[in-house]
Amino acid sequence: NNEISSSLYMLTMDSRGCNRKLTLCCKEKELVGELPEARYGHTMSMVQSHGKTACVLFGGRAYIPAGERTTESWNSVVDCPPQVFLFDLEFGCSSAHTLPELSDGQSFHLAFAREDCVYFLGGHSITSDSRPPRLYRLRVELLQGSP
Numbered sequence: 001n002n003e004i005s006s007s008l009y010m011l012t013m014d015s016r017g018c019n020r021k022l023t024l025c026c027k028e029k030e031l032v033g034e035l036p037e038a039r040y041g042h043t044m045s046m047v048q049s050h051g052k053t054a055c056v057l058f059g060g061r062a063y064i065p066a067g068e069r070t071t072e073s074w075n076s077v078v079d080c081p082p083q084v085f086l087f088d089l090e091f092g093c094s095s096a097h098t099l100p101e102l103s104d105g106q107s108f109h110l111a112f113a114r115e116d117c118v119y120f121l122g123g124h125s126i127t128s129d130s131r132p133p134r135l136y137r138l139r140v141e142l143l144q145g146s147p
Contacts, residue, residue: 006038034096036085037062043111045118049142055087056118059106079105079126116140
């Protein structure tokens with residue numbers, strides 16, 4: 001039905017008991033603030049800084065909004081804007097950040113995190129139809145209040 005959810009789902013694992021049975025639990029997390037649009041082909045990474053933990057969302061693709069679709073473009077997709085979203089999972093706050101170094105949207109890239117940094121490697125851009133061989137390092141400093 002070409003519908004992509006804009007909800008944030010958290011998957012947790014629980015391995016209680018002596019038989020080491022593993023239980024998976026999926027919960028929808030309510031967010032407030034600047035919320036990202038529904039997307040796919042994105043990455044989500046966890047960072048830790050100053051004793052706090054946050055999720056970093058980057059990239060992805062989205063369907064053209066329903067109001068902008070035509071008969072010819074009803075199933076078309078676009079790269080999401082080159083923004084970085086930070087989620088504070090403790091309080092459910094979301095904030096969007098635009099970085100001048102990220103000029104194009106990027107989908108299907110690799111992201112990995114280490115302590116307070118996230119590294120983005122490769123990916124594809126619809127606008128330029130290219131797979132630029134670039135590596136970005138994003139350092140996230142989580143202070144009191146907004147990151």
